[in-house]
Amino acid sequence: MKANVAVTRRIPRNGIELLRGECDRVEVNPNERSLTQAEFLAMIAGRDGVLTELINRIDDEAFDAAGPRCKVFANCAVGFNNVDLAAANRRGIVITNTPDVLTETTADLAWALIMASARRIVESDTFLRSGQWDGWGPMQFHGHDVHGATLGIIGAGRIGTATARRSIGFDMKVLYYDASGMANAELDRLGGRQVGLDELLAESDFVSLHVPLTDQTHHMIGQAELARMKPTAHLINTSRGPVIDEAALVSALGDHVIAGAGLDVFEKEPAITPGLTDLDNVVCLPHIGSASGATRAKMAELAATNLLAVLKGQRPPTPVNPEVLDR
Ligand code: GLV
Numbered sequence: 001m002k003a004n005v006a007v008t009r010r011i012p013r014n015g016i017e018l019l020r021g022e023c024d025r026v027e028v029n030p031n032e033r034s035l036t037q038a039e040f041l042a043m044i045a046g047r048d049g050v051l052t053e054l055i056n057r058i059d060d061e062a063f064d065a066a067g068p069r070c071k072v073f074a075n076c077a078v079g080f081n082n083v084d085l086a087a088a089n090r091r092g093i094v095i096t097n098t099p100d101v102l103t104e105t106t107a108d109l110a111w112a113l114i115m116a117s118a119r120r121i122v123e124s125d126t127f128l129r130s131g132q133w134d135g136w137g138p139m140q141f142h143g144h145d146v147h148g149a150t151l152g153i154i155g156a157g158r159i160g161t162a163t164a165r166r167s168i169g170f171d172m173k174v175l176y177y178d179a180s181g182m183a184n185a186e187l188d189r190l191g192g193r194q195v196g197l198d199e200l201l202a203e204s205d206f207v208s209l210h211v212p213l214t215d216q217t218h219h220m221i222g223q224a225e226l227a228r229m230k231p232t233a234h235l236i237n238t239s240r241g242p243v244i245d246e247a248a249l250v251s252a253l254g255d256h257v258i259a260g261a262g263l264d265v266f267e268k269e270p271a272i273t274p275g276l277t278d279l280d281n282v283v284c285l286p287h288i289g290s291a292s293g294a295t296r297a298k299m300a301e302l303a304a305t306n307l308l309a310v311l312k313g314q315r316p317p318t319p320v321n322p323e324v325l326d327r
Contacts, residue, residue, distance in 0.1 A: 003311050004069075006043050008035055009053040011076055012293075015300025019051070022308050041065035049307045051076060055269070059084035063091055072310035076303040078102055078290075080320050081213035081240060088321055095320040096306035100158065101298035102290035107162035109289045110238045113262025114151075114206050116283045117234040119143040120260075123280050144205065144232055144259060146170050152177070152204025154197070154220075155239065156184040160210030164192060175200045179216065201228040206236060213240035221245065226252040234260045238289045241266040246273040253279050264289050 003023040007016065010028055019026045027043070029035055034055050035043060044050045044066045052058060054077035063070070072094040075083065080097050088095050116122055120143045127133060127141075147170045153160040156178040164174045164187055174192035176184060177200045184192070201207060207229060211217045221235065222245035229235070235258060237244055246267040252258050253276075260281040266272055269287060277284055290299060306316035315325055 001311060003048045004046065005049045005051065005307065005311075006047045007051040008040060008043060008056050009076075011051070011300040011303070012297040013300075014297050015051070015076075015304040018301060018304040018308065023048075023311070044070070048072075049074065049311050051303050051307055052082075053077070054079060054082055057082055058088070058095065060087045063087060063093060072096065072307050072316070074303045074307035074310075074316075075320075076299050079212060079240060083320070085321055089324055092324050092327065094310045094316065094324050096303070096310070096316045096318055097320050098299040098302045098306075099318055101302055102295050103158045103162050105292045105295040106159050106238055106289040107166060108292075109264060109285075110159070110163045110208050110210075110236055111166050113236045113238065113264065113283055113285070114146060114208070114234065117236065117260040117262040117281075118146050118206070120280075122283050144234070146172070146206070148172065149205035150175060150203055152200040152207045153187070153192075154178075154200065154207065154209050155211035156182075156187055156194075157210060159238070160208070161186050163208055163210065164190060175204055179211070197225075198228060201225055202230070204233060205230065206234050208236040209239045209243055211239055211243060213242055217243050219243070219245045221249075223248040223252070226257050229258045231256060232259050234258065234262065236262045238264045241269060246276065249273075250275045250279070253281050256281075 001022050004025040005019055005023045007028040016028060040056055046067050048069050049072040051074045058073050074096045076098055078097050078099045083095050120141050124141050150173045151167045153164050153176040156176045161184060167174055174187060174190055175195050176187050176192050177195060177197045183194055220243050226248060249261060250273055253261060262283045264285045265287055276282060306318060309316040319325060
């Protein structure tokens with residue numbers, strides 16, 4: 001097909017091969033880093049389609065830079081808070097994302113953070129490696145039990161549900177809150193109970209965030225919400241950093257308002273709020289929720305398939321703004 005495509009960050013090879021198998025021109029960002037905004041705008045100029053990463057700002061500025069031939073931006077992520085959907089809709093540009101394929105892998109990582117925060121895994125490992133360990137001690141590294149505890153899920157969508165499902169083996173009680181107010185049949189079957197946000201914060205031993213980043217969820221967890229949590233509770237975030245007021249979290253962790261936190265995402269990635277990484281009671285990961293080899297390959301395949309479908313005039317498997325296709 002006569003098509004000119006840009007890939008703004010290197011993705012697993014299967015995705016690139018799919019694009020190269022069908023398009024006569026595919027240019028991939030050769031750097032092992034994100035493009036600067038100026039590089040991004042320059043790279044997408046004159047393309048028919050663009051395969052993006054989650055930090056690329058897909059808005060009027062990008063659409064102007066891409067030019068009138070551009071039909072599709074295929075985001076290689078499930079989240080699309082980097083996209084101005086109203087602008088895309090106005091211009092009839094299709095936006096796609098990569099849902100479903102990363103649900104279970106991201107839920108696995110939420111659990112890695114639950115376990116790591118509860119049982120002080122990183123702190124203990126750092127202690128041992130430092131050469132300070134002089135043998136088993138009955139008072140060393142007391143953490144919190146996960147089994148039998150209460151898991152509070154904020155955002156009862158795909159990943160929140162998959163995270164809750166994993167709690168069965170730990171004999172946990174599940175509470176969930178979803179702003180839609182909709183009951184979640186699977187969580188109800190697991191014995192989960194839908195509650196208000198305040199009750200979830202007050203009752204949960206582990207609060208796990210699974211909401212998209214929107215104007216409504218920005219700083220959804222701030223000083224007041226942290227103060228409602230138990231002093232023995234842990235906050236887990238595998239969604240988007242700005243859902244938490246990170247400065248308020250640094251204070252809450254430092255003052256032991258809550259016991260710990262497990263974070264895969266940050267408010268101003270890759271910058272981290274000063275003081276956060278000085279704390280022992282937080283585990284910080286570099287946004288690796290979906291980072292298993294198998295899942296990243298599936299995301300690459302889905303993003304490429306979405307992009308190719310639009311260029312061929314077909315319906316992409318996972319459009320974010322299907323209303324554009326239905327016009
Ligand atoms: C990762 O954060 C994603 O949205 O896929």
